[in-house]
Amino acid sequence: MSTDVMIEASALTKRFGAVRALDKVSFEVRRGEVVGFLGPNGAGKSTTMRILTCFISPTTGSAKVNGHDVFDKPLDVRRAIGYLPQRAPLYTDMTVYEYLRFVAEVRGLDESKFKSRLKKVVEVCGLAQSLGKDIGTLSHGYRQRVGLGQALIHDPQILILDEPTSDLDPNEKAEVLRYIKEIGKDRTILLSTHNLAEVEEACARAIIVSKGRVVADGPLSDIRGKTGRVRYVVTIDEKRGEGGNQAPSVSAIQQAFERLDGVRQVKELPSDERAHRLELIGPQDSDLRAEIFRLAVAKGWTLLELRRDAQSLDAVFRDLTRGDEKLDRGADWKAEGEADDDDDDDDDEVASKQDDDDDDDDDDDEETEDASKDLKAERKV
Amino acid sequence: MSPMLSIAKREFRSYFDSPLAYVVICLSFFALGLMFFTLNGGFWQADRSSVERLFEYAPMGLSLLVVPVVTMRLVAEERRSGTLEMLITLPVRDSDVVLGKYLGALGLVLVLVVATIIYPLGLFKFPWTLGPLDPGPVASGYLGLLLFSAASVSIGLLISSFSESQAVAFFLTFFVLAALWFFDNLAQYLSSGGSGGFLPGLLQYISFQSRLSGFWRGVIYYRDIAFFLSVTILSLLVAFRALERRKWA
Numbered sequence: 001m002s003t004d005v006m007i008e009a010s011a012l013t014k015r016f017g018a019v020r021a022l023d024k025v026s027f028e029v030r031r032g033e034v035v036g037f038l039g040p041n042g043a044g045k046s047t048t049m050r051i052l053t054c055f056i057s058p059t060t061g062s063a064k065v066n067g068h069d070v071f072d073k074p075l076d077v078r079r080a081i082g083y084l085p086q087r088a089p090l091y092t093d094m095t096v097y098e099y100l101r102f103v104a105e106v107r108g109l110d111e112s113k114f115k116s117r118l119k120k121v122v123e124v125c126g127l128a129q130s131l132g133k134d135i136g137t138l139s140h141g142y143r144q145r146v147g148l149g150q151a152l153i154h155d156p157q158i159l160i161l162d163e164p165t166s167d168l169d170p171n172e173k174a175e176v177l178r179y180i181k182e183i184g185k186d187r188t189i190l191l192s193t194h195n196l197a198e199v200e201e202a203c204a205r206a207i208i209v210s211k212g213r214v215v216a217d218g219p220l221s222d223i224r225g226k227t228g229r230v231r232y233v234v235t236i237d238e239k240r241g242e243g244g245n246q247a248p249s250v251s252a253i254q255q256a257f258e259r260l261d262g263v264r265q266v267k268e269l270p271s272d273e274r275a276h277r278l279e280l281i282g283p284q285d286s287d288l289r290a291e292i293f294r295l296a297v298a299k300g301w302t303l304l305e306l307r308r309d310a311q312s313l314d315a316v317f318r319d320l321t322r323g324d325e326k327l328d329r330g331a332d333w334k335a336e337g338e339a340d341d342d343d344d345d346d347d348d349e350v351a352s353k354q355d356d357d358d359d360d361d362d363d364d365d366e367e368t369e370d371a372s373k374d375l376k377a378e379r380k381v
Numbered sequence: 382m383s384p385m386l387s388i389a390k391r392e393f394r395s396y397f398d399s400p401l402a403y404v405v406i407c408l409s410f411f412a413l414g415l416m417f418f419t420l421n422g423g424f425w426q427a428d429r430s431s432v433e434r435l436f437e438y439a440p441m442g443l444s445l446l447v448v449p450v451v452t453m454r455l456v457a458e459e460r461r462s463g464t465l466e467m468l469i470t471l472p473v474r475d476s477d478v479v480l481g482k483y484l485g486a487l488g489l490v491l492v493l494v495v496a497t498i499i500y501p502l503g504l505f506k507f508p509w510t511l512g513p514l515d516p517g518p519v520a521s522g523y524l525g526l527l528l529f530s531a532a533s534v535s536i537g538l539l540i541s542s543f544s545e546s547q548a549v550a551f552f553l554t555f556f557v558l559a560a561l562w563f564f565d566n567l568a569q570y571l572s573s574g575g576s577g578g579f580l581p582g583l584l585q586y587i588s589f590q591s592r593l594s595g596f597w598r599g600v601i602y603y604r605d606i607a608f609f610l611s612v613t614i615l616s617l618l619v620a621f622r623a624l625e626r627r628k629w630a
Contacts, residue, residue: 053470057628078472085470089463091391093398105387106471150467 004031005064006158006188007052012061014047014212021047023212024061031157034184036199037192039209040321045192046086048209049162052190053083066158079107082151086162088143092136096127096146099135103150117153124179125149141172148179159189165198177202196314210321224316229264231315232280234292235271235305248301250276260295262286275304385477385484388468392485396451402489405450409442409493416442417500430512432501436522436597439497440529440589443490444558448530451489452537453551455482456624457544469624479538479621487534494526518599525596528609529589533558535616542623564588 007029014022022044029035039045050056052063054074063070066080091099100121104114122128125145130138135146144164151159164180165173180189180202193199199206199220206223208216216223234257239247250268253276257266264281271277282288289308296303382390396402416438418424424434459465468478505514536557541550565588568581585591592605 050466055466055470055627075472075474078470081470083467083470085463085466087463089467091395091464092462093395094391102387102391103471105382106384106473108384108472 008064012058034189036203036206044212081158082156084147084161088147097131121149215320233307237302384473385481388481389484393488448533449554453547456542457550532609532612535613539616539620542620565590
């Protein structure tokens, strides 16, 4: 093949009425890459995938899959890909074997090719026990496997998987990820999810979308460094230290740390021990541990814990997509995305997204720009 | 096998994977038997060696029960459950999907139509021989039934491809097909008072019943054949458009 770029999206824009689902989304996926497509619910992941599989058409922009344009050659595009839509919708009244056979037939596989591929697919997806069962009786995990199986039956070079691990229990998730890693050794895979741990496990590269825009695209290590911060967790005993003259109060500790050179933010973390737990945010590529230790010694505090993390992908994700959250919750809402136990309220987002999008377009633009300015500002600091 | 035929085969077989096909076949045969032997005095009272009544009542059963039930799920159900996305992202043209589904549903309806052949055979050949049966009107009656089935299934498919729910598709199809059938009676009622007029003429023109009545008597008009074929082709084209609409909406 002449080119190494298997999937190429350029300036894809999709409007649903007044709602802009995608806004100039561009990216490339090369041969042999396993790419994680990340974003909160409603960010445009599925829409992008549906465009790439020629299920819907972009309002403007173009995309090429395996060198074929999605407008002009939809059949060639679909022949080249295996696609697993969200939630693996399958015909529940067919058995697994019948279904795979149907897909193979529509894809024009001949009998002997189907037999050999079926063997392989059954092996990779672990379907040997369930071939004769009705799909309607299978658990969600097994349906997902059948969905993967049908995407693989014609041995495609490109796989597009929309949330292949949603609704699975942890064991099934691990299994599916194992398949993906195994399959991904010699194929191009674009995989969408909102679970970051999965991306870290299965992918080398991630594309993060938010509000229909690509906000980050690159190797995981680059993305992790994107917001340019290092996080420290410090725990100090509540009781008076040996050298100190009085028991340290939280506010005293907080103030002392805030004066420390390079510390940008200090926040108290919940703690069940009889100790104060604080989180400090420092600049990228710095190491403040020595300073923190010396400060504690000078003040006579008993240091119980001192830990330095490069920022987790989770936190980066929240930082990059926080614009959504701010818009959804109104202007006054302050994002405090740093705490570890801060869950993503995805459900609210979907509901309130609609309200947002009723605004006229110019308005929308401004808001988004503001949000991205915020982000840039944060990254610069 | 072409993708279209694979889809048609799957569609046809899926009727037999659920109790639906069996229930529909049994009920409609029961209803047809009841109407054939009892309605309007019944077959025995008429005392004629003709199965005209069969062709008169079978389309009613088809439009009021069989076709709405058989076509309601075609696209609506797939759209609701999301399998439409799976199907369309296989390397198939939208026209393959529409025609495949159409042929699958029409196949089941034709199984029923063909099965009614036991009426002329059973009553006039074996085991009973009730009199000399003119084969001409029987043949033309079946041609009419075939054309009627083709047109009404295409209307059902069209309605199913516009709606999200099976129930809505069922009732709409039921209503449209019933209207198209009984327009003839309505036209007769309207024009019974005075002379024809525009509306009764129009109703009669588009009524499936008046279009079919020629076939029952053994008269085949090209215009009737053209009417049913046009309805079929038009409905399939619109259904195809409805399916394509997803790309832009």
